[in-house]
Amino acid sequence: MKKRVVMTIAGIMGGTFTSSAVALAQTKTSVEERGPVQESTISIPDSEILAEEKEVAATIESTTTTSTIKTTSDSLEKALEATTSETSSTESGSASQSSASQHRKEIETEETSLKAQTTSTVLTGMIGTSQWSLDPTSGELTIGPGVFSDDVSSAFDSISNVKKVTFSGPVKAGKSLKSLFSSWFALLSIERLDYLDTSQVTDMSYMFTNCTGLQTLDVSNFDTSQVTNMSMMFYNCRGLQTLDVSNFETSQVTDMSYMFDACSGLQTLDVSNFETSQVTDMSSMFDACSGLQTLDVSNFDTSQVTNMRGMFFLCTGLQTLDVSNFDTSQVTDMNNMFAGCKALQTLDLSNFNTNQVTDMAGMFSSCDKIQTVNVSNFDTSQVTNMRGMFSHCWELQALDVTKFDTSKVTDMSDMFYGCKELQTLDVTKFDTSQVTNMSSMFYGCSGLQTLDVSNFDTSQVTSMGGMFIGCRGLQTLDVSNFDTSQVINMSSMFADCRGLQTLDITNFDTSQVTNMSNMFDGCSGLQTLDVSKFDTSKVTGMIYMFRDCSGLQTLDVTKFNTSQVTYMWNMFSGCSGLQTLDLSNFDTSQVTNTDEMFDNCDALKKITLGAKSIFGTKTNTNLPSIADTSLYTGRWIGVNTSNTYSDSNTFMSNYDGSVPDTYVWEKASVLNSTLDPSSVRVHSESEVEWTWKITNSSSKSAENVYSDITLPEGLKIDKNSVKKNNLPVSVDDINGMNNLGTLSSNETVTFTFKTIVSGKPDKWLELMGKVTWEDNGIRTVNSSNKVKIIDEEQKDKGNQTNDLELLSVPVGFRYGILNKSNTPQTIHLNARNYQTHTNVVTDGFYTRLRDDRTKDNGWKLTAQLSDFSDETNSTVLTNSGIALKMENMKIESIKNRDTPQESIDQNPTGTPSTVSTNETLISGQAAKTLINAQANEGHGTWQLRIPFDKVSLTVPANTGEINKNYTATLTWSLDDTP
Known part of the structure; x- marks a missing residue:
């Protein structure tokens, strides 16, 4: 007969619940109950910024002009379109510009009416004693020898379509050659101009004006020693690529205005020897010479000059320009002086004397590449017009205007338009008491973080349209003291000021305002906006007024008088946070368009309508459908009348004012x-x-x-x-x-x-x-x-209520029948004893615990093996020396515990610092520590994995009695301190 002993080890979790280990037993664990886990929150910051200007710019009304512009050149027209704002004319465009405008009209008329001569008869005529003849077939004009009369301005009025001029002999000019070849658009060449003696000429103004077809022109032999007027001499000779005026004697010249204006084809121009000591007018002298990359005016004597308006206007190719020696002490007009000099990177104006200047409108407009311009010493005490002075200076990074005397300025519109790189701008000392126009003053100054206009005197201002449009960097803006009693236009005033958190306009007097379109368009940062005191009795336009004010939850427009308003499209579109609107006082009898008025107002769940507040019957307001169908039925219902509309579209389309009420989303049963x-x-x-x-x-x-x-x-x-x-x-x-x-x-x-x-x-x-x-x-x-x-070989704790506790332990280790031996023997778990639960053979056993305490104080997991005893506990094998050995154990971190997504974390944090991979427990002896988690370790769910084939039992020789079943208890304990 074989000697057999049945060995079984049961596991328990000390004191908490019965569970497993090496057989069927109970485990105790004594832990303190902890508070609930505190969840952490994550705030996701908004991501950035520069959005399209949308339609806001289109609604800015302007009552002034940037500058005077005159041209017939296609290329110049395109340049003008790229560098000027859409505006209407005012006094800032002076009388000197009106003549250019008149010329433009004459040019356009001449260009469209030119017709070829059909007769073959040679035309002849006289200029003084010089006879001329024109061959209509070839278009060649021959001028014979003689003496010109003093006035030749109308000498060729009877002929047209001249393509070529030839001087056949010496001709002595009289006192004036004004307009001699003016507006000969078909003229391609002038030959033997050296025959023309100009020694007595005093007036060469308009001489070659609008000779747009000329490719070359030799005036190198001109004697200009008596000339006093060269105004518009080469105006709009846009075909010329070279022009040699280096030998011109200009010591008597007083007027050089528009001299080379619109000579856009010139690549070089040498005026370095010009003697300009008598010149008083240099306005538009190089205007639209867009082909020039260099221009040496460093020796110009400008001591008598009073007008420099548009002098370098649209010299888009100039990369450098030395005006450091300019004497500007007599200059009164610098309007558009450097406007459109897109390639200039530096400009030294440190010696400029501006104490006589009255007009600086557009002076640096569209100087795209200039990063700094020193105007700190400018004397602006006489200036009345600063419109667009620094507009479109896209790359301007620093600007000191702290010493500007603006006491006489009436127009500051577009003054800093598009200065998007400026981060600071000190205008605190500006005296704006005479200013009437501030429209677009800071338009597009998106880099400004602060702007102090709190001391602005706006008592005379009539237009504030687009004043702060696109100032996206501003978080605060104090306009609480603005006197707006004279203001007519507030369209786009704060449009796209998306960074503003607050805006106090409670004291605005809007009694004269007619346009509020886009006024707060894109002010998505505003949480509140008080317009409750607005007088809108004269307002006709409210389109896009509050568009994309997504931060607003309430908006009081109950006192709005809309009886004069004709357009309301997109008025509240994009106000995604707005929950209520009281429009009961709205009178839409004059309104013709309410398109998308409530588009994307997804949270708008309460609208109060009056007898005259009718919207959707005119156009589609796009009031959103009620998306939250879990809480609402999708219908609108009157609070007082219970009048219902089946959906948002029906509500807007069918509401006719007959049942005024406060309409809300109808709540559903939930x-x-x-x-x-x-x-x-x-x-x-x-x-x-x-x-x-x-x-x-x-x-x-x-x-x-x-x-x-x-x-x-x-x-x-x-x-x-x-x-x-x-x-x-x-x-x-x-x-x-x-x-x-x-x-x-x-x-x-x-x-x-x-x-x-x-x-x-x-x-x-x-x-x-x-x-x-x-x-x-x-x-x-x-x-x-x-x-x-769950695995049948694991025992789970039923009531899991503590934040530190054991969750699961092995049910037991079954070793089966053991032959009694005279020598010690080691036995391993056998798969045949687990045939109905084979997964444990491959996956092994585990002891699982959790630490969900708010403070990670650490913990300790221990195991203790009791003495073996038979079924009746009549025989206890004390001091038997039986040893349970567990090898290759490892700790695992569990993610998403007790969910279908539960898995082992391959990259855990806070892993306990002490883990026993191999441990031997002797029956009847003290517990041993298997895992020790120090402070800030072991938070979350962990388990000790025990491989099936690495759990062995060593039994000393002659242990136990034959035909008895022996069982020991394996107690797992979890202590709340390491």
């Missing part, structure tokens, strides 16, 4: 459904009890309620276990067959029922519950929950 199992982790073939609660959380009853359970494979319902509010009911009550009737407000129905679980370990089984009821259609709410079939 049912909540929860489905909970008695345990999430269950053994196969065990029973799970489910609790299904259906609650009406709304103030409205739910009618014709049905509940329907969907069982997965692996769950079978016990039909006799179904109860409703603790009373037995038919299973048809939860399978969608029985009508549960009406569920009143705050009423709860509780179903309980049992299911039998079957399946393989680690499988999740999902039970789903569907509730339907009637409320303006069929409404549905779904709920579900899952249970997991």
